[in-house]
Amino acid sequence: MSESVQEFDVVIIGAGPGGYVCAIRCAQLGLKTAIVEKGKTLGGTCLNVGCIPSKAILESSEHYAQAQHELADHGVELGKVSLNLSNMMKRKDKIVGDLTQGVAYLMKKNKVETFYGTGSIVSTGVVQVAGETSATLKAKHIVIATGSVPIELPFMKFDGKFIVSSTEALKFEKVPEHLIVVGGGAIGLEMGSVWLRLGAKVTVIEFADKICGPADKQLSNDLMRVLKKQGMEFMLSTKVTGAEIKGKTVTVNFESVSDGTKGSVQGDKVLVSVGRKPFTDGLGLDKMGVKLNERGQIVVGEHYQTSTAGIYAIGDATPGAMLAHKAEEEGVALAETLGGGVGHVNYNTVPSVIYTWPEMASVGASEEELKAKAIEYNSGSFPFTANARAKAIGMTEGRVKILADKKTDQVLGVHIVGPRASDMIAEAVVAMEFGASSEDIARSFHAHPTLAEVMREAALAVDKRVRQM
Numbered sequence: 001m002s003e004s005v006q007e008f009d010v011v012i013i014g015a016g017p018g019g020y021v022c023a024i025r026c027a028q029l030g031l032k033t034a035i036v037e038k039g040k041t042l043g044g045t046c047l048n049v050g051c052i053p054s055k056a057i058l059e060s061s062e063h064y065a066q067a068q069h070e071l072a073d074h075g076v077e078l079g080k081v082s083l084n085l086s087n088m089m090k091r092k093d094k095i096v097g098d099l100t101q102g103v104a105y106l107m108k109k110n111k112v113e114t115f116y117g118t119g120s121i122v123s124t125g126v127v128q129v130a131g132e133t134s135a136t137l138k139a140k141h142i143v144i145a146t147g148s149v150p151i152e153l154p155f156m157k158f159d160g161k162f163i164v165s166s167t168e169a170l171k172f173e174k175v176p177e178h179l180i181v182v183g184g185g186a187i188g189l190e191m192g193s194v195w196l197r198l199g200a201k202v203t204v205i206e207f208a209d210k211i212c213g214p215a216d217k218q219l220s221n222d223l224m225r226v227l228k229k230q231g232m233e234f235m236l237s238t239k240v241t242g243a244e245i246k247g248k249t250v251t252v253n254f255e256s257v258s259d260g261t262k263g264s265v266q267g268d269k270v271l272v273s274v275g276r277k278p279f280t281d282g283l284g285l286d287k288m289g290v291k292l293n294e295r296g297q298i299v300v301g302e303h304y305q306t307s308t309a310g311i312y313a314i315g316d317a318t319p320g321a322m323l324a325h326k327a328e329e330e331g332v333a334l335a336e337t338l339g340g341g342v343g344h345v346n347y348n349t350v351p352s353v354i355y356t357w358p359e360m361a362s363v364g365a366s367e368e369e370l371k372a373k374a375i376e377y378n379s380g381s382f383p384f385t386a387n388a389r390a391k392a393i394g395m396t397e398g399r400v401k402i403l404a405d406k407k408t409d410q411v412l413g414v415h416i417v418g419p420r421a422s423d424m425i426a427e428a429v430v431a432m433e434f435g436a437s438s439e440d441i442a443r444s445f446h447a448h449p450t451l452a453e454v455m456r457e458a459a460l461a462v463d464k465r466v467r468q469m
Ligand SMILES: Cc1cc2nc3c(=O)[nH]c(=O)nc-3n(C[C@H](O)[C@H](O)[C@H](O)COP(=O)(O)OP(=O)(O)OC[C@H]3O[C@@H](n4cnc5c(N)ncnc54)[C@H](O)[C@@H]3O)c2cc1C
Pocket: 013, 014, 015, 016, 017, 018, 019, 036, 037, 038, 039, 043, 044, 045, 046, 047, 049, 050, 051, 052, 054, 117, 118, 119, 120, 145, 146, 147, 148, 166, 167, 187, 279, 281, 282, 283, 314, 315, 316, 317, 322, 323, 324, 325, 326, 327, 355
């Protein structure tokens, strides 16, 4: 254990996408910067137990499913396809390892001092680090980027074996017989897809009358239809009330939201993916007068300033979408403000993606939101079935839907279910960032034959000018 007292312009607590990106930008702007991380590796939830490992096994499991069900159609015959789960997991772990080391390298390259240990704010401008490194850090500015943890249901506590969070569902040692997923949002659907493709029966129980959280209802239903075809089972408007473990079986009890009818379902693993909550334990926020809201999120005002001068907060620990790119953009905006400039994040253009196959991606308002706000809009939509590239790939499920202001034609929302929707949504984000109209998209070149042409056709459809069919 080493002891030291060092002075910095900025000390950031938490090295997830919010924290480490903020640190790099602070350092680039000439601020003497330190980052404190309680985990063994940098990168936070996203790199260690979130975005990256989940996408690695989503990709691998999709290859497995294609080898089993689709390649023969392309004339590629493999014979009997078998699963080597341990190799699949090793590949995932290597990707995570490479990327977390990459972040450590970036810290060094940008001269950000890294302290491994738990950080707490002990007095104005002072962060105490306890753990692998023991240090007292003095800072003009303190940034809290401590992220979030999975929400636990009080009547169904995580035991890490039968009732698990996404962290354990990323590393099951064998394919479950029957995985019950509580919560039909992004994480539940992604992890459900992985294990479904690898051979598990998967049942998703969702409290709401639709999956995909606040996403556009029509497209959420489109995605559910395709996932059902793949074999995923859904119980909507269903409230989970408890679970009992006997031997190797978990019985999950539920009741219908509409009429209270009770029932139960049995499986060998239960993934509880009902959301995440901010993590601020042990930071000393109470003592420092940093206010939290009723959801435990750190309240921030202009430029991510908390209720206490000199302390800022970004990412999952604060209100708003719990997404890596939201945390990153806030990190950059805050760094630019601390560096003497003016940082800005356009919250109207935060894209969200569900990496199932097909993927679902959206940006801006859904039809339900526009209706609720009485905003008049035109809608144009175009299916992937009518797109040449989608046919060549053999992935024709889904559509692009564009919602544009009725008077000005400005794009208000874009929603995609389809192949590579995660990449396609970038065009919609840029269009919205620049205040584009649907006609702007319709008049822009889109190379042929590409999936992106579906975006253009949807834009033409807003003006009822669809050409391809
Ligand atoms: C399974 C899963 C899949 C996901 N997939 C995606 C996706 O595809 N795309 C996407 O955009 N988002 C995804 N997310 C969400 C994404 O991971 C988070 O939104 C993102 O990581 C938030 O970044 P952050 O920097 O705010 O916090 P985090 O990434 O949570 O990082 C916070 C860090 O702070 C550290 N910390 C906490 N307290 C202290 C302390 N007192 N001292 C020192 N260190 C501390 C933690 O150890 C952690 O490393 C996924 C999440 C999960 C769980």
